Amino acid sequence: xxxxxIEVPGSxxxxxxxxxxxxxxxxxxxxxxxxxxxxxxxxLVVLILIFxxxxxxxxxxxxx
Amino acid sequence: MRxxxxxxxxxxxxxAILFVIDFGVRAAFxxxxxxxxxxxxxxxxxxxxxxxxxxxxxxxxxxxxxxYKLAPAQAAVTLLRDRGMPAVNLSYEGGSTPNTYALLxxxxxxxAKPRAVVFNVNSKEFNAADxxxxxxxxxxEQLAWPLFDARDRALLAHKQSDGxxxxxxxxxxxxxxxxxxxxxxxxxxxxxxxxxxALANLQHRLSGEAQREADAHRPTPDxxxxxxxxxxxxxxxxxxxxxxxxxxxxxxxxxxxxxxLTPTNHALLHDYIDVPEYRRNLSYLAAIAARRGARVxxxxxxxxxxxxxxxxxxxxxxxxxxATMLRRDVRTGP
Numbered sequence: 001x002x003x004x005x006i007e008v009p010g011s012x013x014x015x016x017x018x019x020x021x022x023x024x025x026x027x028x029x030x031x032x033x034x035x036x037x038x039x040x041x042x043x044l045v046v047l048i049l050i051f052x053x054x055x056x057x058x059x060x061x062x063x064x
Numbered sequence: 065m066r067x068x069x070x071x072x073x074x075x076x077x078x079x080a081i082l083f084v085i086d087f088g089v090r091a092a093f094x095x096x097x098x099x100x101x102x103x104x105x106x107x108x109x110x111x112x113x114x115x116x117x118x119x120x121x122x123x124x125x126x127x128x129x130x131x132y133k134l135a136p137a138q139a140a141v142t143l144l145r146d147r148g149m150p151a152v153n154l155s156y157e158g159g160s161t162p163n164t165y166a167l168l169x170x171x172x173x174x175x176a177k178p179r180a181v182v183f184n185v186n187s188k189e190f191n192a193a194d195x196x197x198x199x200x201x202x203x204x205e206q207l208a209w210p211l212f213d214a215r216d217r218a219l220l221a222h223k224q225s226d227g228x229x230x231x232x233x234x235x236x237x238x239x240x241x242x243x244x245x246x247x248x249x250x251x252x253x254x255x256x257x258x259x260x261x262a263l264a265n266l267q268h269r270l271s272g273e274a275q276r277e278a279d280a281h282r283p284t285p286d287x288x289x290x291x292x293x294x295x296x297x298x299x300x301x302x303x304x305x306x307x308x309x310x311x312x313x314x315x316x317x318x319x320x321x322x323x324x325l326t327p328t329n330h331a332l333l334h335d336y337i338d339v340p341e342y343r344r345n346l347s348y349l350a351a352i353a354a355r356r357g358a359r360v361x362x363x364x365x366x367x368x369x370x371x372x373x374x375x376x377x378x379x380x381x382x383x384x385x386x387a388t389m390l391r392r393d394v395r396t397g398p
Contacts, residue, residue, distance in 0.1 A: 034070050038077020045082060049246045054102070054258040 106244025117176035125184035126159030311356035
């Protein structure tokens with residue numbers, strides 16, 4: 001028997017969970033809206049700038 | 065069409081959020097007690113602005129003055145500030161007289177007016193084999209290169225790329241603060257150039273490898289073979305040429321100048337530098353400074369071997385003594 005698609009009673013997919021999230025509801029947002037997408041893009045850019053690898057390297061100082 | 069509209073609105077939302085964040089970064093990113101291990105051109109622009117410099121005594125030079133291997137609070141210039149001297153530490157690892165000159169050009173181009181300028185003259189940096197002999201720190205080169213004339217440029221190694229990506233990078237860094245200051249933000253957050261390096265360093269420390277390396281790197285005289293070039297100095301030396309230009313610029317701007325002959329560990333370097341040639345070169349440099357109106361602070365032999373970490377970097381105690389000597393020797397009054 002193929003058990004990969006067993007449906008767990010009462011389970012909800014992530015989309016449903018997010019869209020019923022109190023914050024989403026209070027802000028009147030829905031997943032896939034331009035506002036949510038825009039915030040996700042901005043967050044991604046900030047995370048890349050903070051956690052990304054550095055190309056600025058000090059290259060002239062040498063320890064003794 | 066609806067699809068395009070959604071993405072356009074999403075991009076505008078992202079831009080608006082990034083703009084607000086950028087406003088916060090501009091307002092909140094502090095002026096640090098000294099330049100970071102890796103500082104950006106965007107940070108340097110803030111550090112040399114008139115608001116940060118005017119009426120203060122500016123210290124410039126290399127890692128010896130920066131406070132190598134010490135916390136910012138232990139560096140001599142920070143201690144001077146704590147004792148009431150309005151002082152700014154613009155020295156950095158990789159400093160040299162061409163770097164000092166470049167920084168000074170930037171300060172004056174920004175319209176800043178330092179009360180006095182104190183810089184160190186380190187004889188090892190007049191050696192053509194030294195990494196800072198004719199190379200500028202990347203952020204300094206980026207900002208100062210356009211200010212140089214052909215005569216200056218001919219003596220320096222131009223490391224900055226002029227390719228399209230470099231130009232885009234520089235342009236973005238000018239108007240987008242978070243982008244321009246990203247290396248400085250990372251340095252403040254992680255204490256390292258980026259998060260990955262910080263993690264690698266942590267692992268290095270926890271494994272005990274860092275300590276083993278430190279033990280293996282204890283400064284012994286053989287490590288400094290070739291560090292000091294004792295050939296007689298003259299005006300063909302790049303370091304000498306920029307020392308003269310630095311002093312000329314300060315005199316032209318009527319800014320009091322102090323040239324520190326860098327404290328040097330003669331016990332460690334005895335075999336290399338306790339010879340007449342070393343003293344002759346040092347006297348030559350001191351004479352250039354004195355002739356051009358600078359006050360020379362000869363600290364070459366002013367410190368005991370126990371006050372050094374290595375050849376020219378002082379311990380915390382050494383920095384405290386240096387601060388006391390500078391407080392005594394540098395006039396900050398009108």
